[in-house]
Amino acid sequence: MGRTSFCRYLFYTLIAVLMLSVFSGCSDSAKSPDRLDISPYTTLFGENVLVFDETMDPEGIRTILDSINQQQMYNEFGPERYALLFKPGNYEIDVTVDYYMQALGLGRYPGGVTIHGAVQSTTTTSSNNIPNKVTTMFWRGAENFKVVPKDGEMIYWAVSQAAPYRRMHVAGDINFDKGSWASGGVLANSLIEGRAGLTSGQQWMTRNSAIGFWEGGNWNRVFIGVEGAPEDTWPDKPTTVIDKTPVVREKPFLTYTESGGYAVFVPSLQREASGPSWRDREEDGELIPIAGFHIAFPEKDDATSINKALANGKHLLLTPGIYKLDKTLTVTKPNTVILGLGLPTLIPQKGKIALATADIQGVKLAGFMVDAGPGLSPTLIQIGTVESNADYPDNPISLHDIYCRVGGAWAGQAETTVTINSNYVIGNHFWLWQADHGVGTEWMDGQNKHGLIVNGDHVTIYGLFNEHFQGYQTLWQGEYGRTYFYQSEIPYHPPSNEVWNDAGKPGYASYKVADSVQHHQAYGLGVYSFFSGEPTVSNKVRLENAMEVPDHPGILIQHISTFAGLNGNINHPINGLGPATKSGELKLYDGFKGRQ
Numbered sequence: 001m002g003r004t005s006f007c008r009y010l011f012y013t014l015i016a017v018l019m020l021s022v023f024s025g026c027s028d029s030a031k032s033p034d035r036l037d038i039s040p041y042t043t044l045f046g047e048n049v050l051v052f053d054e055t056m057d058p059e060g061i062r063t064i065l066d067s068i069n070q071q072q073m074y075n076e077f078g079p080e081r082y083a084l085l086f087k088p089g090n091y092e093i094d095v096t097v098d099y100y101m102q103a104l105g106l107g108r109y110p111g112g113v114t115i116h117g118a119v120q121s122t123t124t125t126s127s128n129n130i131p132n133k134v135t136t137m138f139w140r141g142a143e144n145f146k147v148v149p150k151d152g153e154m155i156y157w158a159v160s161q162a163a164p165y166r167r168m169h170v171a172g173d174i175n176f177d178k179g180s181w182a183s184g185g186v187l188a189n190s191l192i193e194g195r196a197g198l199t200s201g202q203q204w205m206t207r208n209s210a211i212g213f214w215e216g217g218n219w220n221r222v223f224i225g226v227e228g229a230p231e232d233t234w235p236d237k238p239t240t241v242i243d244k245t246p247v248v249r250e251k252p253f254l255t256y257t258e259s260g261g262y263a264v265f266v267p268s269l270q271r272e273a274s275g276p277s278w279r280d281r282e283e284d285g286e287l288i289p290i291a292g293f294h295i296a297f298p299e300k301d302d303a304t305s306i307n308k309a310l311a312n313g314k315h316l317l318l319t320p321g322i323y324k325l326d327k328t329l330t331v332t333k334p335n336t337v338i339l340g341l342g343l344p345t346l347i348p349q350k351g352k353i354a355l356a357t358a359d360i361q362g363v364k365l366a367g368f369m370v371d372a373g374p375g376l377s378p379t380l381i382q383i384g385t386v387e388s389n390a391d392y393p394d395n396p397i398s399l400h401d402i403y404c405r406v407g408g409a410w411a412g413q414a415e416t417t418v419t420i421n422s423n424y425v426i427g428n429h430f431w432l433w434q435a436d437h438g439v440g441t442e443w444m445d446g447q448n449k450h451g452l453i454v455n456g457d458h459v460t461i462y463g464l465f466n467e468h469f470q471g472y473q474t475l476w477q478g479e480y481g482r483t484y485f486y487q488s489e490i491p492y493h494p495p496s497n498e499v500w501n502d503a504g505k506p507g508y509a510s511y512k513v514a515d516s517v518q519h520h521q522a523y524g525l526g527v528y529s530f531f532s533g534e535p536t537v538s539n540k541v542r543l544e545n546a547m548e549v550p551d552h553p554g555i556l557i558q559h560i561s562t563f564a565g566l567n568g569n570i571n572h573p574i575n576g577l578g579p580a581t582k583s584g585e586l587k588l589y590d591g592f593k594g595r596q
Contacts, residue, residue, distance in 0.1 A: 033067050033082075044262075044290075046297055048082050048320040049341055054089030061093060072098035076136060077409040077438050081320030083342030086145070087256050088112040095119045097140045100320075102342050102367070105144035106256035108265065109278050110169040110191075114146045119168070123158050123178050134158045134182035134201075138431075139343055139369070141401065143167045144253055160184040161465045161487075162369075162403045162431040166251060167278070170194070173212075177201045186429050186463050189250050189276050203526050203561075205463045205485035208245055210275045219586060220561040222485040222524035224462060225274035235588040240524035240559045242484060244272045247460060249426055251366050251400035252339055254317075255287075262290040264315070264339060266364060269394065288337065293317040298344070303327035310336065318344035318368055325349060331357040335395075340368030343403070347412075351375030359384040359422050361392035366400035372412025376447055380404050380414050384422030388456060396424040403431045406448045406469075407440030416450040420459055423478075427461035434468035436492050443470075443493045454478050468492065470500070472512040479519050486511060486525040492532045494541050506571070507543035519554030526561040529568030529581075542569040545576065547592075555594035562587045 033047075041050040041064060050068075052061050068082055081100045088107045094117040097103050105113030119142045123134055137159045149155055149172040157165050158178040164186040165176075173194040176185055182201035190209045197215035198204060204217060210227040220238050223229035225245035232241040250267040257263050267277055268284035277283055294309030298321030306329055310316060313333055320342030326349050331338070338355075346368065348354040354370045354377070357363050370380040381404065383397055404417035417432045432451030435441050450473065451466035457479045466473040467489045474488070488510040494500035502508045510527045513520050527546035546562050549555050560573045562581040570581040573589040581587045 033064065033071065036064065036067055038064060044295065045083070045085075045317075045341065046319045048080075049085060050082065051085045051087065052091070053087040054091060058091070058093060061091075065093075065095065068101065069096050069098055072101055075099045076138070079322050079409075081322075081342045081344060083320055085254070085341075086113045086115075090114045090116065092116045095142075097121050097142055099139055100343050101140050103142045103145070104254060104341075105146075106254060106262075107144060108255050108257075109283070110144050110167055111146045113144065114148060116148045117150055118153075118155050119145050119147050119157075120155055121157050121159050121163065134177050134179065134184070135160050136437075137184075138162045139403065141166065141343075141367075143251075145169070147171065149173070157185075158182065161433070162401075164188060164401055164429055165190060166401075167253065167276075168192075175199060176204060188429070188463075189278070191276050191279055202563075203485075203487050205524075207462055207484075208248065208250075208273060208276060210279065219528075219563055220485075220487065220524060220526035220559075224484050227275045234559055235590070238526075238559070238561050238586075238588055240485075242523060244274055245270070245462070245484075246482070247271050247426065248273060248428065248462065249364070249396075249398045249400075250277050251428060252337055252364050254339070254341065257287075264288045264290070264293065264317070264337060266337060269396070288315060290317075293337075293339075295319065296323070297321070298323050303329060315339075317341065320344050322347060324373075325352065325354055328353045329355040331355070331363055332360070334360045335362035337364045337366075338368070339364075339366050343367070343369055345369040345371055347371045348373045348377050348380065349375065351377050351413075353377055353382050354380045356382040357384060357397060357422070359388035359390050361390075361397070362395040363397045364400070365398075365402060369403045369405065370417070371404075371409060372406040372414040372417075372446070372448075374412065376413040376415065378414075379416040379419040379453075381418045383418075383420045383425055384456060386421060386455075388421040388423065391423050391458075393424045393458065396426055397422055398426040398428060399430070400428040402427075402429070404433065404451070406434045407446060408433070408435030408438035411440030411446055413446040414448055416453050418452050420452070420454045420456050420478075423456045424458045425456055425460075427459070427464065429463040430461065431465040432467070432469075432473075433465075434470075434491065436468050436489070441493070443491075443495055443499075450475050454481055457481075460484075466510075470494075471508050473510045475512050475514070476517065476520060477514040479517060481513075481517075481520050483511075483522040484524065486522065486527075488526070489528045489530060490543055492530055494531070497541055500541065502544075505544040507541070509543075509545045509548040511547040511549075513549040513555070515550050517550055517555075518552050520549065521556045521558075523558045525557070525559065526563070527570070527573075528563045528565065529570050530565035531567040541567070542571060544571045545574060546570055546572070547574040549575065549592060550594065551575070552594040553596050555592065557591040557593070559591055560589040562589070
């Protein structure tokens with residue numbers, strides 16, 4: 001969440017650059033990857049996708065991993081991207097995952113790749129005299145490993161947004177922060193045999209997992225379909241528990257088959273599910289050979305070549321890197337899979353939409369980022385057309401680990417980042433972010449209005465992180481929508497309520513359900529305000545409502561957390577109801593149910 005001032009951010013960035021330059025020359029193990037011989041570790045996926053197997057020299061693997069870690073540990077807004085793939089086998093190693101790194105086990109099930117050690121994210125930042133600050137530990141991920149900690153040591157996955165721990169089996173304990181000021185995150189489709197929890201973490205979502213027990217946390221914790229979830233004792237503790245996940249498709253993943261080839265497994269749709277999809281049962285789904293994919297490389301492919309492959313019925317695998325697009329990537333074939341390795345990043349040029357789908361069934365989009373480009377895009381991702389009206393409840397479009405940014409690495413503009421027009425779409429973890437630090441963060445640097453607009457009906461989203469846009473962060477206009485876990489900070493820098501107001505009301509609600517909507521549900525929502533600068537009587541900014549929903553019988557909002565930081569007053573949690581939240585306060589509100 002980055003609560004440093006811009007000057008402090010530049011200061012720490014300078015320190016990071018200096019440290020990185022020292023690391024790069026101190027020893028062979030700290031050389032950058034392009035100065036090491038990485039050829040034994042590369043395959044058809046290119047030099048930024050490194051593949052390891054258990055027959056390789058462990059020291060050689062450690063040297064490569066150390067080199068990438070030294071390059072990426074402070075590289076918050078750099079262009080480098082990496083995927084680390086481990087073929088089935090046993091490894092005695094610690095795998096540390098830093099910025100724009102993704103560690104993936106290639107087994108059909110998590111036990112296929114067993115790490116004796118750790119698959120971890122450790123803190124590398126500090127600011128405002130806060131050591132081990134985790135609120136900017138973004139853009140990384142770990143999937144599909146069994147981890148056996150050495151000597152029973154705690155595993156640390158210290159992260160904030162856009163850093164899922166997914167399809168994991170930890171034969172021990174795990175903590176999702178390490179130190180102070182943590183702000184994340186997501187555990188999904190995983191088994192934790194021991195304790196899972198937080199020390200200082202502000203919020204967390206756990207879905208379709210099994211845990212020994214949960215401990216800790218501060219502002220907002222949501223458990224959906226979790227065996228071993230804590231007791232729901234709201235408002236004594238800000239915990240929301242939903243016993244079953246109503247409908248979900250787990251994320252597609254790359255695997256290495258027994259016959260010696262790569263393939264992508266696409267899990268089947270599940271209803272009323274709890275616990276991991278892969279535990280103690282054969283997992284239903286489709287195995288797609290890698291030959292069915294167009295493997296894209298940022299240095300070779302452009303929108304024309306990718307669109308040609310999609311039009312010819314190919315699935316798409318995006319290798320790590322930056323893809324500047326002069327045209328929209330257009331998905332017109334049902335059941336198309338687009339899977340990113342190592343957080344590839346799409347950047348539309350000339351005000352284009354980066355990626356758009358037709359109103360078709362079964363499309364799966366997973367594991368990539370979209371940055372706003374220099375021209376004003378109407379949206380960065382568009383699902384379905386404005387005229388969409390088809391219903392595919394048994395084979396919906398699904399989006400998994402999708403991250404959109406406006407600013408941060410470079411200045412950009414977008415009216416909205418994700419627009420969902422189709423019905424029955426499933427969202428499986430989004431982070432939609434107007435940058436609060438980095439480049440392009442000032443109020444007038446670039447146009448941005450919404451993180452998410454939902455026009456389709458029966459849309460369900462699990463893990464919606466949506467922050468800092470100038471209008472409604474989320475605008476929901478479709479019927480029968482559902483959100484399970486919401487985390488949002490309103491913008492840091494509104495110049496005044498004269499500039500930032502909604503038809504006379506101070507500020508824009510973070511979560512807005514349109515007045516025309518008759519049916520909507522949302523569970524476990526956290527809305528936070530941190531207005532920067534020194535307020536005066538004339539410019540003191542406040543927010544009237546964290547949420548606004550219509551007062552109809554089909555509206556149900558359960559559990560709202562509000563927190564106000566520096567100068568961050570929120571007048572009401574929802575619809576002019578509930579107490580004000582003043583600087584330094586956490587307030588818990590039961591929610592809202594429309595009048596019968």
